[in-house]
Amino acid sequence: MQKKRAYSFPDEVLEHVFSFIQSGKDRNAVSMVCKSWYEIERWCRRKVFIGNCYAVSPKMVIKRFPEVRSIELKGKPHFADFNLVPDGWGGYVLPWIVEMAGAYPWLEEIRLKRMVVTDESLELIAKSFKNFKVLVLFSCEGFSTDGLAAIAAGCKNLRELDLRESDVDDLSGHWLTHFPETCTSLVSLNISCLGSDEVSFSALERLVGRCPNLRSLRLNRAVSLDKIANILCLAPQLVDFGTGNYTTELQPDVLSNLTAAFSSCKELKSLSGFWDVVPAYLPALYPVCSRLTSLNLSYATIHSPEIIKLVSHCPSLQRLLVLDYIEDSGLEALASSCKDLQELRVFPSDPFGVEPNVSLTEKGLVSVSLGCPKLQSVLYFCRQMTNAALVTIAQNCPNFTRFRLCIIEPKTADYLTGEPLDVGFGAIVEHCKDLRRLSLSGLLTDRVFEYIGTYAKKLEMLSVAFAGDSDLGLHHVLSGCESLRKLEIRDCPFGDKAILANAAKLETMRSLWMSSCTVSFGACKLLGQKMHRLNVEVIDETEPPCSRLESCPVDKLYVYRSISGPRSDMPPFVWTMDEEGDNNSNQKDFFFLDMFVRNNHYISNSL
Amino acid sequence: MLNQQGRGGMWVALCFEFASSWIERKEVFLSNLEMESDCSKNEETCPQLLDLIPQEREWYTKRKDGKIHLSSEEKKLELRLGPPGGDDNWSIKLNAKNNRERDEPVISLGYLSSMNNNGKQAPKFPSPEDHHHPVGSVLSPSWTKTHHHDHQQLTNPPFLQFPSTPHQSLPVTAKESSQSCCTKAVNMNAEEKPFSPTANTVAPPNTSLKRSAPGPVVGWPPIRSFRKNLATSSSSKPASEPPHKAANEKKGAEPSAKFVKINMDGVPIGRKVDLKAYDSYEKLSAAVDELFRGLLAAQRDSCAGGIVKKVEEEKTITGLLDGSGEYTLVYEDNEGDRMLVGDVPWHMFVSTVQRLRVLKSSELSALSLGSSRQGKIPA
Numbered sequence A: 001m002q003k004k005r006a007y008s009f010p011d012e013v014l015e016h017v018f019s020f021i022q023s024g025k026d027r028n029a030v031s032m033v034c035k036s037w038y039e040i041e042r043w044c045r046r047k048v049f050i051g052n053c054y055a056v057s058p059k060m061v062i063k064r065f066p067e068v069r070s071i072e073l074k075g076k077p078h079f080a081d082f083n084l085v086p087d088g089w090g091g092y093v094l095p096w097i098v099e100m101a102g103a104y105p106w107l108e109e110i111r112l113k114r115m116v117v118t119d120e121s122l123e124l125i126a127k128s129f130k131n132f133k134v135l136v137l138f139s140c141e142g143f144s145t146d147g148l149a150a151i152a153a154g155c156k157n158l159r160e161l162d163l164r165e166s167d168v169d170d171l172s173g174h175w176l177t178h179f180p181e182t183c184t185s186l187v188s189l190n191i192s193c194l195g196s197d198e199v200s201f202s203a204l205e206r207l208v209g210r211c212p213n214l215r216s217l218r219l220n221r222a223v224s225l226d227k228i229a230n231i232l233c234l235a236p237q238l239v240d241f242g243t244g245n246y247t248t249e250l251q252p253d254v255l256s257n258l259t260a261a262f263s264s265c266k267e268l269k270s271l272s273g274f275w276d277v278v279p280a281y282l283p284a285l286y287p288v289c290s291r292l293t294s295l296n297l298s299y300a301t302i303h304s305p306e307i308i309k310l311v312s313h314c315p316s317l318q319r320l321l322v323l324d325y326i327e328d329s330g331l332e333a334l335a336s337s338c339k340d341l342q343e344l345r346v347f348p349s350d351p352f353g354v355e356p357n358v359s360l361t362e363k364g365l366v367s368v369s370l371g372c373p374k375l376q377s378v379l380y381f382c383r384q385m386t387n388a389a390l391v392t393i394a395q396n397c398p399n400f401t402r403f404r405l406c407i408i409e410p411k412t413a414d415y416l417t418g419e420p421l422d423v424g425f426g427a428i429v430e431h432c433k434d435l436r437r438l439s440l441s442g443l444l445t446d447r448v449f450e451y452i453g454t455y456a457k458k459l460e461m462l463s464v465a466f467a468g469d470s471d472l473g474l475h476h477v478l479s480g481c482e483s484l485r486k487l488e489i490r491d492c493p494f495g496d497k498a499i500l501a502n503a504a505k506l507e508t509m510r511s512l513w514m515s516s517c518t519v520s521f522g523a524c525k526l527l528g529q530k531m532h533r534l535n536v537e538v539i540d541e542t543e544p545p546c547s548r549l550e551s552c553p554v555d556k557l558y559v560y561r562s563i564s565g566p567r568s569d570m571p572p573f574v575w576t577m578d579e580e581g582d583n584n585s586n587q588k589d590f591f592f593l594d595m596f597v598r599n600n601h602y603i604s605n606s607l
Numbered sequence B: 001m002l003n004q005q006g007r008g009g010m011w012v013a014l015c016f017e018f019a020s021s022w023i024e025r026k027e028v029f030l031s032n033l034e035m036e037s038d039c040s041k042n043e044e045t046c047p048q049l050l051d052l053i054p055q056e057r058e059w060y061t062k063r064k065d066g067k068i069h070l071s072s073e074e075k076k077l078e079l080r081l082g083p084p085g086g087d088d089n090w091s092i093k094l095n096a097k098n099n100r101e102r103d104e105p106v107i108s109l110g111y112l113s114s115m116n117n118n119g120k121q122a123p124k125f126p127s128p129e130d131h132h133h134p135v136g137s138v139l140s141p142s143w144t145k146t147h148h149h150d151h152q153q154l155t156n157p158p159f160l161q162f163p164s165t166p167h168q169s170l171p172v173t174a175k176e177s178s179q180s181c182c183t184k185a186v187n188m189n190a191e192e193k194p195f196s197p198t199a200n201t202v203a204p205p206n207t208s209l210k211r212s213a214p215g216p217v218v219g220w221p222p223i224r225s226f227r228k229n230l231a232t233s234s235s236s237k238p239a240s241e242p243p244h245k246a247a248n249e250k251k252g253a254e255p256s257a258k259f260v261k262i263n264m265d266g267v268p269i270g271r272k273v274d275l276k277a278y279d280s281y282e283k284l285s286a287a288v289d290e291l292f293r294g295l296l297a298a299q300r301d302s303c304a305g306g307i308v309k310k311v312e313e314e315k316t317i318t319g320l321l322d323g324s325g326e327y328t329l330v331y332e333d334n335e336g337d338r339m340l341v342g343d344v345p346w347h348m349f350v351s352t353v354q355r356l357r358v359l360k361s362s363e364l365s366a367l368s369l370g371s372s373r374q375g376k377i378p379a
Helices: A002-006 A011-018 A024-031 A035-044 A058-064 A078-082 A094-103 A119-128 A145-154 A173-178 A201-209 A225-234 A252-263 A279-289 A304-311 A324-337 A362-371 A387-396 A422-431 A446-455 A471-480 A496-501 A521-530 A588-606 B006-020 B022-034 B048-052 B096-103 B141-147 B171-179 B197-202 B281-303 B346-352
Strands: A047-050 A070-074 A109-113 A134-138 A141-144 A160-162 A167-169 A188-190 A216-218 A240-242 A270-272 A294-297 A319-323 A343-347 A377-382 A402-407 A437-439 A461-465 A486-490 A511-515 A534-539 A556-561 A574-578 A581-583 B259-264 B271-274 B327-333 B338-340 B353-360
Touching: A011 A035, A024 A035, A024 A047, A058 A094, A070 A094, A078 A486, A078 A511, A094 A119, A119 A141, A119 A145, A141 A145, A145 A160, A145 A167, A145 A173, A167 B259, A173 A201, A201 A225, A225 A252, A252 A279, A279 A304, A294 A304, A304 A324, A319 A324, A324 A343, A324 A362, A362 A377, A362 A387, A387 A422, A422 A437, A422 A446, A446 A471, A471 A486, A471 A496, A496 A521, A521 A534, A521 A574, B259 B281, B271 B281, B281 B327, B281 B353, B346 B353
Parallel strands: A047 A070, A070 A109, A109 A134, A134 A160, A141 A167, A160 A188, A188 A216, A216 A240, A240 A270, A270 A294, A294 A319, A319 A343, A343 A377, A377 A402, A402 A437, A437 A461, A461 A486, A486 A511, B259 B353
Antiparallel strands: A511 A556, A534 A556, A534 A574, A574 A581, B259 B271, B327 B338, B327 B353
């Protein structure tokens, strides 16, 4: 009888309780308790995150969650960032927009990552969602400034327009003029990825001037330094600012104007941009440096002394992105000035050079690990490393959640001992119990994977390149890493056995990418045939894999779990392995036709 | 449910409700997985809510021997890949330390179950995999024997009994299979791959593979394209480098590919081309033709009433470089200027081009293009 009472809360009470539960994970747990909770929860879920747009279809999402206001979708695999995924692979957002246009008229937020967004999609968004507020296009492509104009004109309550790292076709800088004069709602505008076509600066200035809530503004390279002072004076309430080009002809007034402008920004905490920096203008930043928590100098080709000077003014710094011009000496200075540092990313200034052009070694990272006890997230490009350094780093920083090390030359051994770096990375996973993301590099044997499988119990994402000796390595990871969600591998001697032996593990993960490994076509077919909840996709741009022997290795393999079956928008060079064998239901000629007809069909349907 | 008499009756009714919705529950579960949260910011919250679940759930029952009993419907869901008549094949002789995991479902689901029991209670919450045999693998030892092709020499020990000396992996197998492939499979792209799969499996694992002459590798080092040419494209060059330092001048410093976007009038989706794959304007022009011929024809067909028919005819795109064709190739350089393709030496073109465009020749006269600084297309 007591059980019955538990079920007799009115729905509204439960709904109210659930409204305090924001995390998707908790909401999923709630939905599994019993049928009535499932029903109540699904009607009041407002935010959905879909890590792989092909794992579930838009119709399924809509059917289950009828009242969504915010959606986040991710498309291409991570290695697409490095040109490993051929153009045309997929990740089209239009089918989603079309379905949501009908089902979610009150949709407010769309966040996309690595998806193909067309102008048609943007126009449809502008037209369909009357209360649309937030558009974030992270590393997306396929659209132009025409689509942006539609968004600017159509979304009356737009709060956020963030195009970070997207590839936009700049047809005209005048899209900014499409923001109506009545638009005063902007809170965040990030156009840093736009090309060097002129941005209509007067339109930008007017827009900034009439949006009192603007907190985040990131300009693109086309905006020159002399214009920044004006912008800052119009928006002293900015919290996050991205400069354009940090250069202009040397004039006496520029520095003083700029310094005054920065001084007026009492809330400024985050700076980025800094293309083409003229060091003489850096002192303009000093008034804000003491409050800065985030500084992105990764485009700034300034040298170590200038970087040190700047960074030593920033004691509150929590996040620093910088080029390797900072060198070991700069990192040492960083370690002594910035005790609150949590995230450090050091990018290579000359990634393709054979000889090091700067003096940045493992010592720099060791100094930071020693001096910055709160360090949690590291991305470090360098040319040499030792096991001893990695062990020291691991011991100094047991709180790492993300550790990504890229030794530029593949298969580089410990330069002092000549040994593989297994022990070093082993120390990282052993000491850093909360490690969620790890990227390996250097000379590595199967041993490092044994360490990872044994210790990295919270690891969610692992990136591997040019490492390992045999399938045993992969088996360690697949069988040992309980929390693994994403695994991406390139150029490793991993073949069929580990994957087939751990096939069921793949259903517990979001995705697996393997390129230039030794997985055979036969194994892919087997996997696809037997594992019905996995989409096993083989990518081969030269010829169909079935034209070769089954034992031939496939070029690229992408396996992901899905409850909506194989996708139907594959280009000719992608084959899905399923019960019917290798399948590309879209012959080459049909694909292109299909794609465009479908695009037009959707548009006409929605009108 | 309310009509059932007594506690037993209610319990039966509850079981009924849950059992009959088992399939739905599985779907819910799976769709929850797809709509996982981006939990990178949060710690794994212990699912306290699961404590509400009563202990006596009985939607699966265990037979005395501990094996899981399945209804005939659920048997369909079960993944059986071993040869018939041997569930015990699944208690595979894996590495010794994995053996304890054989008693529980092999699949751990993050927040739901734990492979490391360490005395923790096994979760009561059902997972789909509870209804499967402990399906660790698609492959069982006898499967290996019967289904591998003739080249396999895998007998004892079976693969899944990993030898204690990890370095004795299975070079035989891998080597055989890669040898039987045509070499085309190994060298997939035009780019040189210093570590072909064959080399990796055959090389003795103990030696460090040092390359004598490092060559460029696609997608390595793993940085985004917009970070690649910072040092050279910046106007304020670091003082320590000679003024005309270009990445091309150093041996091996040349990036192995230069991808630029290319858009064509009338085609909504742009493409990317790797300029390093060509060595002349003619080759580039031919590639552009090939790239867009089909797209253009498809676009024409779809615009003409949306009739789905097989593309019969694709017109070759010619005259891109000399203004004689329907379309002309232009590009944007690193200064943002728009130029006609073909005026400067090929190598200079490759180093300065940022983006390509295929414009209708008829519209060109309306724009002022130039092969020199004066030609700047208004934004």
